[in-house]
Amino acid sequence: QVQLQESGPGLVKPSQTLSLNCIVSGGSISSSDYYWNWVRQPAGKGLEWIGRIYTSGTTKYNPSLKGRVSISVDTSKNQFSLELSSVTAADTAVYYCVRGILVLTGGMRFDPWGQGSLVTVSS
Amino acid sequence: QSVLTQPPSVSGAPGQRVTISCTGSSSNIGASYDVHWYQQLPGTAPKLLIYGNNIRPSGVPDRFSGSKSGTSASLAITGLQTEDEANYYCQSYDISLSGSYVFGTGTKVTVL
Numbered sequence: 001q002v003q004l005q006e007s008g009p010g011l012v013k014p015s016q017t018l019s020l021n022c023i024v025s026g027g028s029i030s031s032s033d034y035y036w037n038w039v040r041q042p043a044g045k046g047l048e049w050i051g052r053i054y055t056s057g058t059t060k061y062n063p064s065l066k067g068r069v070s071i072s073v074d075t076s077k078n079q080f081s082l083e084l085s086s087v088t089a090a091d092t093a094v095y096y097c098v099r100g101i102l103v104l105t106g107g108m109r110f111d112p113w114g115q116g117s118l119v120t121v122s123s
Numbered sequence: 124q125s126v127l128t129q130p131p132s133v134s135g136a137p138g139q140r141v142t143i144s145c146t147g148s149s150s151n152i153g154a155s156y157d158v159h160w161y162q163q164l165p166g167t168a169p170k171l172l173i174y175g176n177n178i179r180p181s182g183v184p185d186r187f188s189g190s191k192s193g194t195s196a197s198l199a200i201t202g203l204q205t206e207d208e209a210n211y212y213c214q215s216y217d218i219s220l221s222g223s224y225v226f227g228t229g230t231k232v233t234v235l
Contacts, residue, residue, distance in 0.1 A: 037224075046125055047161075047169065047212055049224040063220045096168055103175065107216030108224055109159040111171035111180070 002027040004097045006117035012091075013123050018084040020117055022097030029078045030055045035100035036080045037110060038071060040093040048093075052100055052108075053080055087121045094118050126151060127213050127227035134233040135203045143230045145196040145213035151225060153194035156216040160189055160198045163210040172211070173198060200232070208234045 008020035022036070029036060038050040051061035053071045061069050065084070073080040084091060094116040100108040128146045135141040145158060152158055158176050161169040171180055173189035176196065186202045196215075200207055213227035 046229045047214075047226040049226065052224075060222070062223050064223075103157050105155060105157055107156045109157070109171060109174045110161070110169075110214070110224075111174075113168040113170070116168050 002099060002112060004099065004112065004114035006095060006097050006114045008117060008119070010118055010120060012087055012119060012121050014088055014121055015086055018082070018087050018091060018095075018119055018121070020082045020095055020097075020119070021079055022081070022114060023077070023079045024099075025078070029073060029080065030075045033101070035102065035108060036071075036073065037098045037100045037108075038082045039096045039098050039110065039113075040091075041096070041116075042090075042093045050082065050084075050095075089121050092119065092121045125228045126217055126225050127215060129211075129213060129227040129230045131228070132231045132233065134235055135200075136235045137203055137205060139203050140199060140201045141203055141232060142200075143198045143211055143213075143232070145198070145227045147194050147196075147215060147217075149194060150219040151194075151215045151217040152191065152196055154218055156218075158189065158191050158196035159214045160187075161212045161214065163212065165209070169212060203232075203234055205234045208232055 003025045012018045035052045037052040053059045068085045070083045096116045097114040098110040160173040162172045163169040176191040177189040188199045217225045
């Protein structure tokens with residue numbers, strides 16, 4: 001059974017870059033069937049999709065993040081990573097890494113989810 | 124900003140039936156993209172509850188059901204149980220703004 005686990009600093013200073021890793025276990029990140037995503041959730045608020053990457057390195061990002069986001073994959077380590085630059089307090093959230101399964105009619109469903117990593121942006 | 128609108132809260136007594144609506148538009152649900160539902164128990168990560176509008180993953184009780192019509196979708200919980208108290212989110216794909224996966228605003232289900 002596939003499991004995902006986030007890791008990274010819990011505190012980032014304003015204007016700096018947030019970096020998180022997600023290790024995938026119980027399955028190969030190189031599988032052609034899946035995409036690998038990041039989703040975030042500010043405390044007490046809803047979910048926001050950040051972006052996705054395919055094993056080939058092809059990416060798609062949420063336009064609302066205006067070029068601040070970058071997702072990369074390391075198939076040798078079975079992990080993928082998130083970088084979010086120029087962070088502000090508004091980027092404080094729990095960040096989840098999630099496996100995505102494309103739907104034939106378009107779109108994607110997300111399953112499973114990592115347990116989440118709280119990142120606080122503060123000086 | 125979520126483009127899928129859900130009621131902030133719904134409640135019911137144990138054994139009752141509750142429904143959660145998810146209202147979208149012609150650029151997401153109305154464009155025939157599937158709707159998926161997630162359950163988020165307190166302090167935990169979301170879990171896939173319904174996919175493809177009305178399909179339950181293995182292990183999800185059959186008291187959960189989904190439907191979709193036009194630009195909206197619904198999640199129904201029949202025979203409400205105390206362990207169903209959680210936040211529920213719908214999710215789909217939106218073709219506007221270069222395309223993006225979008226979530227609903229979320230609904231808190233309270234078991235009275």
